[in-house]
Amino acid sequence: MDIKQLHYFVTVCDQLSYSKAAQKLHISQPSLSNAIKNLEREVGSPLLERNTRKIELTDAGKILYEKSILLLSNMNMLKKEMDEVRLTGNGELIIGIIESVKYWIPKVIREYQGRFPSINFKLIEVLGGRAVKESLRKYHTHMLITNQYICEEDIELLSLYDERLVLVLHKDHPLAQKETVALKELESEPFIISTEGFQTREDILRAFSLEQVSPNIKFEIERFETALTLVRENLGITIIPENYLSEPNDASLVWKTMDSPALKRTVYLAFMKNRYLAPAVQAFLEDIRRSFATKSRFPLV
Structure with a gap:
């Protein structure tokens, strides 16, 4: 056999x-x-x-x-x-990412490529919790940057930083004129939220639960860009990571921070504990670690 x-x-x-x-x-x-x-x-x-x-x-x-x-x-x-095993300066580095890391990961890559100019990058979106674990265990990715909290014996999870979750609504929405908005004011609004299996959904629902209110879920989406597209048409409101809005604001959108300590999420670096990581891969992992060691090198917006 x-x-x-x-x-x-x-x-x-x-x-x-x-x-x-x-x-x-x-x-x-x-x-x-x-x-x-x-x-x-x-x-x-x-x-x-x-x-x-x-x-x-x-x-x-x-x-x-x-x-x-x-x-x-x-x-x-x-x-x-x-x-x-012998990969030191050539080859491919495959990284699973979430949408909001776009504001900082290019900076890490730029510095890294000064030492490893021949490495090619493959950046792929890996979003749901099950997809994160499968991607790592099947060696589809070398490492993942994720907001999914994973407690598994074979997966290492390092906390990088916290980011706020903010309310986004159309500029013509009545609540857009208010300086502050409470979660209770959103109870009857058509709400746009991530589908089941996404950590951000759980974080948002927990924040509503702490206020003893429930969102009126009208749309369920997988990508924040889809949520913003719906908000642009004034079809509903949404809560998404602040760093996803770090680029120049869309004139049709208004975003506001909310007075809720629960409206935040943690972003992690995840990788397999016992997997051999080639020197070039290990170097990039260490670059990310160092970048957030003091929480100040790439400050949040």
């Missing part, structure tokens, strides 16, 4: 078709069939039952499939780590 055989077996299971699996693997169907038969002989038990309609896994096949998925995943992660 070897890795190639297990890869063939898993592909047949996923495709539930020898012909489709053979096409995906770029081998002939007879070669694939023989490989599975050889695997069954080694295991000493049938793994797949094939009738005129479909392929089904036997009990032994189900066990081998589950174990093979884990083994192949670990082998893939090991290969990635080995590929990165």
Whole structure:
């Protein structure tokens, strides 16, 4: 039994078709069939039952499939780590980010590239809590900057800074003329909020709960830009991180801080505890750490 055989077996299971699996693997169907038969002989038990309609896994096949998925995943992660062992100044750095880091992360990258000019960056948005954990565990990203609070044994979570959550509304909205706005005044307003699974949603709902009021949720979104688009049309109001508004203000929008200590969120740096990080990757992680060690190098707006 070897890795190639297990890869063939898993592909047949996923495709539930020898012909489709053979096409995906770029081998002939007879070669694939023989490989599975050889695997069954080694295991000493049938793994797949094939009738005129479909392929089904036997009990032994189900066990081998589950174990093979884990083994192949670990082998893939090991290969990635080995590929990165000698990475010191060349290669790719993949970072998961949230929207509001745009005001500071280019500054860190600019300083970093002075030492590692050949590194290419891939910045991808990773937003929900489940997506954050999956991205790290499947090695889709080297590290993540996130506001998701994660308490897992295999994931390191470092607090970088806190940022305020502010009220954003259309300039023609009646509340736009007030100097201060209380959460109780928002109870009947059409409210725009992140979908379930996003930490910012939980932070906002907790703030409302502390005031013993509930928002009138009209729209659920995944990106703050979508929320602002809705506010521009005066379809509702929203609460988003202040740093997302750090660029010149849109004339149609008004934003206000609110008298609620709960309306803030923490931004974290997350990475796998036991994953090998190449020198170039480790250097960028340390650059981020140093940038917020005193909370003053890249001051919040």
